[in-house]
Every structure is written in C-alpha cells, then in structure tokens.
Amino acid sequence: MATDSAAEALSTESAAVVRQDSAMQRLRRNWSVRIGGVVLLALVFIALAAPLLGTVDPTLFDAGSRDLTPGQSGEITTLDGDSIKHTFIMGSDSFGRDIYSRVLYGTRVSLMVGAFSAVVALVFGILLGLLSGYLRWLDGPLMRVMDGVMAIPAILIAIALVAMWRASLLSVIIAIAIPEIPRVTRLVRSLVLTIREEPYVEAAISLGTPAWKIMLFHILPNTVAPLLVQGTYICAAGILVEAILSFLGVGLPPDIPTWGNIMAEGRVQFVTFPHNVLFPGIFLALTVLAVNILGDGLRDTLDPKMARRS
Amino acid sequence: MTAPDPSGPVLEVRGLSISLPEGGDRTNAVSDVSFTVNRGEIVCLVGESGSGKSVIAQSVMGLLPQTLKVAGGAILLQGEDITHAPVSRLRELRATRMSMVFQEPMTALNPVMTCGEQIDEVLSEHTQLSPTERRAKILATILEVSLPEPERIYASYPHQLSGGQRQRIVIAMALILDPALIIADEPTTALDVTTQAQILQLIRDLQARHGTGVLFITHDFGVVAEIAQRVAVLRLGELVEFGARDEVLKNPQHEYTKMLIRAVPTLAPVDRAADADAPVVLQLKHLSKTYIDRGWLSKKREVHAASDVNLEIRRGQTLGIVGESGSGKSTVARCVVRLIDPTSGEVLLSGEDIATLSPGQLRPLRRKVQIIFQDPYRSLNPRRKVGEAIIEGPLNYGTGRSEAIERARKLMDLVRMDPASLERYPHQFSGGQRQRICIARALAMEPELLIADEAVSALDVSVQAQVLALLEEIRGRLNLAMLFITHDLRVAAQICDHVAVMSQGRVVEYGAATEVFLRPQHEYTRALFAAAPGRNFAFSSGHA
Numbered sequence A: 001m002a003t004d005s006a007a008e009a010l011s012t013e014s015a016a017v018v019r020q021d022s023a024m025q026r027l028r029r030n031w032s033v034r035i036g037g038v039v040l041l042a043l044v045f046i047a048l049a050a051p052l053l054g055t056v057d058p059t060l061f062d063a064g065s066r067d068l069t070p071g072q073s074g075e076i077t078t079l080d081g082d083s084i085k086h087t088f089i090m091g092s093d094s095f096g097r098d099i100y101s102r103v104l105y106g107t108r109v110s111l112m113v114g115a116f117s118a119v120v121a122l123v124f125g126i127l128l129g130l131l132s133g134y135l136r137w138l139d140g141p142l143m144r145v146m147d148g149v150m151a152i153p154a155i156l157i158a159i160a161l162v163a164m165w166r167a168s169l170l171s172v173i174i175a176i177a178i179p180e181i182p183r184v185t186r187l188v189r190s191l192v193l194t195i196r197e198e199p200y201v202e203a204a205i206s207l208g209t210p211a212w213k214i215m216l217f218h219i220l221p222n223t224v225a226p227l228l229v230q231g232t233y234i235c236a237a238g239i240l241v242e243a244i245l246s247f248l249g250v251g252l253p254p255d256i257p258t259w260g261n262i263m264a265e266g267r268v269q270f271v272t273f274p275h276n277v278l279f280p281g282i283f284l285a286l287t288v289l290a291v292n293i294l295g296d297g298l299r300d301t302l303d304p305k306m307a308r309r310s
Numbered sequence B: 001m002t003a004p005d006p007s008g009p010v011l012e013v014r015g016l017s018i019s020l021p022e023g024g025d026r027t028n029a030v031s032d033v034s035f036t037v038n039r040g041e042i043v044c045l046v047g048e049s050g051s052g053k054s055v056i057a058q059s060v061m062g063l064l065p066q067t068l069k070v071a072g073g074a075i076l077l078q079g080e081d082i083t084h085a086p087v088s089r090l091r092e093l094r095a096t097r098m099s100m101v102f103q104e105p106m107t108a109l110n111p112v113m114t115c116g117e118q119i120d121e122v123l124s125e126h127t128q129l130s131p132t133e134r135r136a137k138i139l140a141t142i143l144e145v146s147l148p149e150p151e152r153i154y155a156s157y158p159h160q161l162s163g164g165q166r167q168r169i170v171i172a173m174a175l176i177l178d179p180a181l182i183i184a185d186e187p188t189t190a191l192d193v194t195t196q197a198q199i200l201q202l203i204r205d206l207q208a209r210h211g212t213g214v215l216f217i218t219h220d221f222g223v224v225a226e227i228a229q230r231v232a233v234l235r236l237g238e239l240v241e242f243g244a245r246d247e248v249l250k251n252p253q254h255e256y257t258k259m260l261i262r263a264v265p266t267l268a269p270v271d272r273a274a275d276a277d278a279p280v281v282l283q284l285k286h287l288s289k290t291y292i293d294r295g296w297l298s299k300k301r302e303v304h305a306a307s308d309v310n311l312e313i314r315r316g317q318t319l320g321i322v323g324e325s326g327s328g329k330s331t332v333a334r335c336v337v338r339l340i341d342p343t344s345g346e347v348l349l350s351g352e353d354i355a356t357l358s359p360g361q362l363r364p365l366r367r368k369v370q371i372i373f374q375d376p377y378r379s380l381n382p383r384r385k386v387g388e389a390i391i392e393g394p395l396n397y398g399t400g401r402s403e404a405i406e407r408a409r410k411l412m413d414l415v416r417m418d419p420a421s422l423e424r425y426p427h428q429f430s431g432g433q434r435q436r437i438c439i440a441r442a443l444a445m446e447p448e449l450l451i452a453d454e455a456v457s458a459l460d461v462s463v464q465a466q467v468l469a470l471l472e473e474i475r476g477r478l479n480l481a482m483l484f485i486t487h488d489l490r491v492a493a494q495i496c497d498h499v500a501v502m503s504q505g506r507v508v509e510y511g512a513a514t515e516v517f518l519r520p521q522h523e524y525t526r527a528l529f530a531a532a533p534g535r536n537f538a539f540s541s542g543h544a
Helices: A002-010 A023-029 A031-048 A099-134 A136-151 A154-164 A169-195 A199-206 A211-248 A259-267 A275-302 A304-309 B053-061 B087-093 B115-126 B131-144 B150-154 B163-175 B193-210 B221-227 B245-250 B255-263 B329-336 B359-366 B386-396 B401-414 B419-423 B431-443 B461-478 B489-495 B513-518 B523-531
Strands: A073-077 A083-087 B011-019 B028-037 B042-046 B069-077 B098-101 B181-185 B213-218 B230-235 B238-244 B280-294 B300-314 B318-322 B344-349 B369-372 B449-453 B481-486 B498-503 B506-512
Touching: A002 B255, A023 A031, A023 A275, A031 A099, A031 A275, A099 A136, A099 A169, A099 A211, A099 A259, A099 A275, A136 A169, A154 A169, A154 A211, A169 A211, A199 A211, A199 B369, A211 A259, A211 A275, A259 A275, B011 B053, B028 B042, B028 B053, B028 B069, B028 B213, B028 B230, B042 B053, B042 B193, B042 B221, B053 B069, B053 B098, B053 B181, B053 B213, B098 B163, B115 B131, B115 B150, B115 B163, B131 B150, B131 B163, B163 B193, B193 B213, B193 B221, B193 B523, B213 B221, B221 B245, B230 B245, B230 B255, B238 B245, B238 B255, B255 B461, B280 B329, B280 B481, B300 B318, B300 B329, B300 B481, B300 B498, B300 B506, B318 B329, B318 B489, B329 B449, B329 B481, B369 B431, B386 B401, B386 B419, B386 B431, B401 B419, B401 B431, B431 B461, B449 B461, B461 B481, B461 B489, B481 B489, B489 B513, B498 B513, B498 B523, B506 B513, B506 B523
Parallel strands: B028 B238, B042 B213, B042 B230, B098 B181, B181 B213, B318 B481, B318 B498, B369 B449, B449 B481
Antiparallel strands: A073 A083, B011 B028, B011 B069, B230 B238, B280 B300, B280 B344, B498 B506
C-alpha cells in the first residue's frame, strides 16, 4: 500500500520518540543523591576499614588514661597486658577507653542495624502487602492486625521484644523491624490496589497468567521505586531507634560499642566532658541526615509524580 | 498602556518561536508561527499530539511552563505586545480581555468551592461591583450559558453537575467580563458526542452575540468543520497551512493536511457482504451486570451497568458496540473476557457457556478471547521488554520459549514492526507502535475472538487510520471474529458489519451496519448521529 507508507512518513508519530534518560542517569545528576550517597559511602568505608584507621580494640581500657580530652596522648593496655602509646583523638571515657575507636566501630553496628532492619521490614511488608492487596478476603483481618501493631509506640514494642529475647544484633534488628512492617504493608497494599487495575494486569489475566506470576512479575517490579524510598526512611529510623535502645541500656550487650551506649556512658559527665556525647552524636546525626537526604533524592528522581512537578 | 485597538485583529501572533529545553526531540516546540484572530471570528488550531497547539495557547495566556521560553516573534492582544509583559499586567488582562476554557472541566474547577463562588472570584478580583450586583451578574451569566435554575447552580459544587454543565460553568467564568479573546483548548474532547454538540452550539451562539474572537484548539476535523471560520494546521510546531475553512478542508494544499483529512473516516458505512452462515463465535444471551453498592449506613443502591444484552458475532465478522460513556459498552466487553463476572445471562463461546465457569475451568478457554485496551501507555508493563510481553501468553499455555519467540518475530512482521523491537522496553515506542505491540500480544494467543475496547480512541487521527487498517487486514487474513467497542461513529462505520447501539446499559438498536447507519430506527440512535460533528461536511473523500 503505497499511500499507507506515504501517510506514515508524514504522520507526526513517525517523528523520533523522545528519548528519556534512564533512572540511573537521573539519579547520578541529582544533588541530594550525590551528597547523601557520598557521605554514606564514606561511613561504609569507615565501618569496613575501622581496624586500619589508627584505632585500637574498642574494649581496651587503661585506668591511667581516664577522662582525657580530645587530642591528648596516653597509654592503653592491650589484652596481652602490654602498655602501648596511643593518641586519643576524641579523648577517652571514664573507664579510659578510646572514644575514637569506639565511635568508628560503632559505625558498623549502626549501619548494619539500619540496613538489615530496613530489609527485614521490607521483605515482610511486601509479602503481607501483596497478600492483602491481591487476596481480598485476607485484607480485612490482616490490615486490622497491622492497625493494632501501629497503635503501640514503636520504641515500646522494640523494648518489649528485646527484653523477651537475649540481647543480640539479630534480636535488635528484628525488634526494630517489626514496628515498621505495618507501614510498609500499607504502602505495598495501596500500590497493589492501584496497579492491579492497570490494563497491563488485566491483559495478563486474559493471557491466562496465574495470580502468583502476576504478583511477582507484573505488580512487584512496579512497586520498587516507592519501596526503595520507604526503605531509606526505615533505615534512618532504625539507626535512631537502635541508638535509643542502647542509650536506655536495653539494646545490644554493653561490650559491643554503639553510639547509643557511648553516649549513655558519657551522659553523667556531660557537663565536664561533653566530647563523650558530642562525637557519637555528630556521627549519628550525620548518618541519619545522609540517609534521609539520599531518600529524598531517590523520591525526587524515581517517583514519577514528583518528577512531573519539577 | 496602549488603548485597545477596536479595528485591528483581536489576536495577532507574529513569527512566534518557543524553544524546548535541551535534550528534547526537537529544538523548538513552536517555530515561526504567524496567524491572526479577528473580532467575532473562530479560528481553529488543528494538529496531532505534539504539534505545539497547546503551547501556543499557553504562551498567549502567559501560562508557559518554566522550561519553555519564547525565543522569538511577538504576540499582540488588540495591538498590545504581551510577549514579554510582566506578570502583573498579564493578571490584569486575563479574564478581562482574554480568557481560557480548558479541556477537563472537572479539574479546571475547584472541587471545594461552589460554582457561584468561583465565578464570583473573577468579578471581585477585576471589578468594583457590590456583592448584590455581582450576584445578579453571575445569575444572568449562568442563564446565558443555558443552565437551568441559576440559583441552584450557583450553590452547587462541581461534582453535583454533569460534565456538560461543568463545562458551561467554565465558559460562563470565561465570558463574564466580556473578553475580546477566548482561547478554548480542546473544550469538548472530554465530553460525550451529544454534549459536545450542545457545547459547540453554545460557543458559536455566545461568540456571535458578543463578537468575541475565539482561538479554538482541537485535534478533531469534525469539530473544525462544525465551528471554524478559518483553520491553522500545525505539524511538529510548524504552521503548514492557514486559510478559510472550506479552502483548507476541501482543497488542502499541503501534503500533511491532505493526509490528515484523508485519515478522517467517513460516516458512510462500508457495505461488506457478511456471510450470514458463518459459524457463531460468540453469543450473548440476556447478559446483565448489576453493581450493588452496599454502604455501611446508607441504603443499598443498585447500578445496572448492563441489562439484558443479546448479541452474536460470527467468524470473520465485526460487531461494533457504540454508545456514550456510562452506556455499559465496556462492561459487556469485560464480561466477555471475564475480567468481571456477569450477574446473570449466558456468554456462549463457540456454544460453551463461560459466564459461570470457575477460574480453573476458564483457564483453557481464556486464550480464545483476547482484548486490546484503550490506553496504549498503560496496557504494557513498563518494566518488561516487549518480547516478554508477547510470549507471556503462549508460555502460560505450554509453548516452548524458542518457539514462542519465533512466533513473536513473525507477529511483529504482521503488525509491521521491526522484530528487533522485541528487545526494547515499551517507553521507547510511540502510542501507535504500542498499540501494534498490544495487537501482536493478543494475536500470539491465536484467539478466535478479538475485542478492541476503544482501541483507537487515544490515537491521533493519522495513526488511528493506520491501526484501523491493520485491524481490518488481520481480521480478514486470520478470519477472526471481532468485537469493536467505540464511542466514535465514524470509526464504527468503517470497520463494523453489525452495530449495536447502547444507552444506559441497554441495547437500543442492533442490526447490520448499513441498516443502522442509513436508516436508524431508535430515537437515541438518531440523536447520536445528529450530534456527530461535521456530519454534513464531505471530507475529500475516502480511502484510496
């Protein structure tokens, strides 16, 4: 059909389709993502390389080096009983432990708790949200249970759960993740309810695709962007909750240094030696801020509703 | 401040260029466009999507998005250059000397203010009238746009009015200060055809009475034939043709205009010898779908989306269901695909009733019926490659992967797309291409019945013609039965052997297309035909 091809050439549709930048390209251009990402990468580096950054074992103490102010030199006793010279960059606490080493090792705990509590909350939230959104008869009972969980303050649930189990990294992560699950469930459920009405899901139904495949291959991939954003917020909240638990003395065992228990130990002498609280506090604030900024950047670039507004 | 010049054109656009941000598909949204709108004249700006027609309207109103900049040329409103007028001056001019009617009246009105208050806002902003004077003027204007019971309308919220009534309120708001220029941006596109006819009539009447200049933006040549005095045709931001209506429509000079007008389907049905003895593929017997709205505290409310629908389709034939929004035509389609469960009645697919089958029993039969949806941008999963979408169905029914891919390649040939497209994602394709992919996806199931639910309604007219031709060709080649659902009578006339007209959930007229189109019996069918825009206008006719 000659006329047809001529019409096609003239049709404005045969003009080039606008090339969209991929999500990755947009992410790399976004300043919030850049700043948050760089700070977080630096923190991850600190956590991984803590033994190489001039630290000593964070549990070491020396009665002769108690309450040193930042920058002072002193001695510290190793596990073998040798005394070695050491500069206390961030000073020492009332047991004579090196705060610099404790803060750096504390980074490991905070980042791990943040990341894993987000992962645990997301995994369970996605599972429950998909079930609740797709199986209508399960929706009512499941969501009422979630409402019940949300009615109890998160920190109380966490304290109760840690108290029930032996305090360990795993129990703290789970205790922090559980109160976050209802929020993720709600988010996933609302996304599922919207996406399941999309024509491409209806098309899949008429193609004979079984329900579990529709959930996994059609609905779930389209919830990734908002979930990623939600994940960063859970991560930030998890880091804070862990610090609170440790500060209250109900978190990880006291022999593991965390920002929370460093601050708890420094609290009594805060007026005379503010650095005990200050340095872990700065790290905590910086980490939470970086994670939240990264989350904002992700939301701006990945969420199409936000993208259109700019 | 220049005094308005009463003799000259109301609006003069001179060599207007508007640049797009870098990285777009072209450098200018609008390049070097010039036209005028005189007093008491309706000028239609026609073009397909992306032609820059809305951008021109926005630039005149000073509503351009931040990312677009006027790169050259001038916009003169009654002789005053407003191209780079400050925001304060533009605010004075809006509503008083130029105003705008938007496409979607529901979103153009504030849902938490009554209609009266919203019109009142215009008056209190721009005039010194007292509240009682304002109220009187508003009530008079509501009457002028032919709305009944102005007092009640004044106190109504937008959601309490119908789409047509809302659009009348928007027009009243635009008209109340008697501006010299009204810009109407696709004001009837979101409305049903009978409402559209009334709104077009209203705009024409008011414009004649007030001597207003109207810049009317549309993609529909039927509407152009109905309302325009002069026509400007845009293609990719360039003005390709500008002249009197009859000149442009009957004797188009530019190839693009010719192509567009050729693509407009005619209302005359194509007479095809339909084989009356072909086997029946689908038969609907007394099909009904009732939605029951059981509120917690409110009374039970029943909505009859479809009641007592009886239809049949034979192999190799096309049945069209035409009707306005809410007539129940999509409900019927979705019952046939069993995306929703019918309340009562039978859906006989090659003699087997599928209306009450359980999902398990239904599964082997699903492949016999496939559906193509209206919105090509939402009917493909954005996160799956085109190839995956096409082979999904065959894989579900046990076809081997390599075999399914081989078949997908052949189907891409059939819908005239490059088989290499299988490796790409949906966002890399235009609307028309996506609709072709959806057709290929449906055909991969080797269905007996293909349902097209407004499948060409979201497409530009030139693309619509191509997709219609493709559907027609496939139906013939594969000897498919097709259920074609549309609100567009022109499209139905071109493709259907039989037509069912639906209104409020019922089939009011059902028969051979030639019968229904040439000798409509039911009152509603006649009203529908009478409302079709441009029905009396012979477009330079037909398909070669």
